[in-house]
Amino acid sequence: MSAPTTEQWEQMWLPLWPLASDELRSGIYRMSRESALGLQYIEANPQAVSNLLVVDIDHPDALLRSVEQRRDWLPNAVVENPENGHAHAVWALAEPVTRTEYARRKPLAYAAAVTEGLRRSVEGDAAYSGLMTKNPTHDAWAAWWMTDHLYSLNELEHFLDRFMPPESWRRTRRKKPVGLGRNCSIFETARTWAYREIRHHWGDPAGLAMAIDLEVHRLNGEFAEPLPVNEASQIAASIHRWIVTESRMWRDGPVVYEATFSTIQSARGKKSGAARSRAGRNRIMEALK
Numbered sequence: 297m298s299a300p301t302t303e304q305w306e307q308m309w310l311p312l313w314p315l316a317s318d319e320l321r322s323g324i325y326r327m328s329r330e331s332a333l334g335l336q337y338i339e340a341n342p343q344a345v346s347n348l349l350v351v352d353i354d355h356p357d358a359l360l361r362s363v364e365q366r367r368d369w370l371p372n373a374v375v376e377n378p379e380n381g382h383a384h385a386v387w388a389l390a391e392p393v394t395r396t397e398y399a400r401r402k403p404l405a406y407a408a409a410v411t412e413g414l415r416r417s418v419e420g421d422a423a424y425s426g427l428m429t430k431n432p433t434h435d436a437w438a439a440w441w442m443t444d445h446l447y448s449l450n451e452l453e454h455f456l457d458r459f460m461p462p463e464s465w466r467r468t469r470r471k472k473p474v475g476l477g478r479n480c481s482i483f484e485t486a487r488t489w490a491y492r493e494i495r496h497h498w499g500d501p502a503g504l505a506m507a508i509d510l511e512v513h514r515l516n517g518e519f520a521e522p523l524p525v526n527e528a529s530q531i532a533a534s535i536h537r538w539i540v541t542e543s544r545m546w547r548d549g550p551v552v553y554e555a556t557f558s559t560i561q562s563a564r565g566k567k568s569g570a571a572r573s574r575a576g577r578n579r580i581m582e583a584l585k
Contacts, residue, residue, distance in 0.1 A: 304441060304444075305373070305432055305433055306329075308347070308348060308372065308373075308386075308388045309338075309340075309348070310341065310342050310345065310347055310348075310392070311329065311332075311338075311339050311341065311342045312329060312342065313326050313327070313328065313329075314326065314327070314329065314332045314338050314339035314342075315332075315338070315339040315427070315428065315524070316331070316332035316335040316337060316338045316339065316431075317335060317336070317337045317428070318335045318336050318337070319336075320337055320428060324337070324339075324428060324524075326524070332431075333431065333433055333434075334434075335431060335434070336430065336431055336434050336436045336437070337428045337429070337430060337431060338428065338429060338431045339427060339428060339429075340386075340426060340427065340428065340429040341392075341395075341426075343479070343527065344394065344395065345392035345393060345394055345395060346389075346392060346393045346395050346407060347388060347389045347391075347392035347393070348386050348387070348388055348389070348429070349386070349387045349388075349389065349407070349410065349411045349414060349426075349452075350384050350385070350386050350387075350411075350424075350426050350429045351384065351385045351411070351414050351415045351418060351420040351421075351424070352382075352384055352420050352421040352424035353382060353383050353384070353385060353418050353419075353420045353421070354382050354420070354421050355381070355382065355418075355419065356380060356381035356382070357381060358374070358376060358381055358382050358383035358385070358418070359374050359376055359381070359383055359440065361418040361419070362374045362383065362385040362418060362442075363442065366417070366455065368455055369387075369447070369451070369452060369455040369456075370442040370443050370445075371385040371386055371387050371442055371443075372386050372387060372388045372441070372442060372443055372444070372445070372446075373385075373386045373432050373439060373440065373441055373442065374386070374439070374440045374442065375429070375430040375431070375432045375437045375438075375439045375440075376437060376438040376439070376440065377430070377436075377437060377438075378437070378438045383430075384429045384430045385414070385418065385420075386429065386432075387414060387447055387452065388446050388447065389407075389446060389447055389448070389449065390446035390447060390448055391448065393406075393407040393449075395479065395480055403449075404480055406449055407449055409453075409460060409461055409465070410449050410452050410453055410456065410460070411426070412460075412461045412465065413452070413453065413456035413459040413460040413461060414452070414456065414459075416459040416461070417456060417459040425478060425519060425521040426478075427478075427521045428521065478519060478523065479523060479527070479531065482512060482515050482516055482523070482528070482531055483531050483534075483535065485515055486508060486511050486512045486515060486531065486532065486535055487535050489511055490504070490507075490508050490511070490535050490536070490539060491539075491545060493507050493508070493511075494539065494545055494546065494553065495550065495553060495554070498549070498550045501536070501540050504536060504539070504540070505532070505533070505536045508532045508535050508536050509529060509532040509533075509536075511532075512528050512529070512531050512532040512535070513525070513528050513529075513532075516528040
């Protein structure tokens with residue numbers, strides 16, 4: 297094991313204009329790659345894709361946890377705080393996962409689940425967002441280079457096996473997302489909210505834009521490490537732009553919208569009633585046994 301060189305790290309590290317900081321509590325700022333590499337903390341992935349899966353290990357034996365019993369799926373790098381032994385373990389993907397608001401949700405959810413499996417395998421910090429990581433080329437850290445191998449998500453899932461989260465975890469992450477799905481989850485949640493909010497803004501696209509922007513920033517504020525303000529605003533703008541230029545809901549107008557909404561609510565009510573009826577019958581059958 298040896299400290300990674302700047303050249304090795306830059307082959308894996310993709311951001312062109314990353315966020316960086318020497319003290320996270322003092323703020324993070326966008327800057328050139330060259331400037332960022334002089335600071336202790338850097339943005340792990342570009343805004344549009346993720347090729348680095350990072351796990352925060354807040355244990356004094358973080359390095360040992362990262363390499364123990366995983367010869368075939370070692371992290372590419374482990375970046376350790378020499379003062380307390382805590383570290384970030386980094387696995388690099390052969391094919392980056394797209395994570396813009398327009399990305400396909402299934403690969404993104406898969407990547408998030410694999411990252412959760414990696415976290416569970418080392419008992420990492422569940423609250424870590426994956427936005428900022430320790431810069432392995434900075435003198436403040438003890439960095440260890442483990443392998444040049446680039447992984448596929450399928451490969452990592454195979455090795456993780458029992459550490460992979462169940463399907464119920466993925467459903468929960470849609471409501472309380474962390475890590476890779478942060479900007480996409482804000483988009484998904486705000487988009488669904490905006491479709492209902494339309495009914496209050498017929499003929500008032502500017503009012504709809506303001507409402508969506510406020511909701512996106514509210515959702516963003518719920519994260520321990522929120523997106524930069526301008527990036528949250530871009531998400532809000534993209535949702536509004538699609539609604540008023542592409543959406544049939546907006547184009548068809550309030551009459552069709554209300555009729556469609558009523559039909560959907562009625563169908564949901566019937567489905568819920570049938571479910572309650574089945575549950576009632578099951579309870580009766582159980583009582584008669």
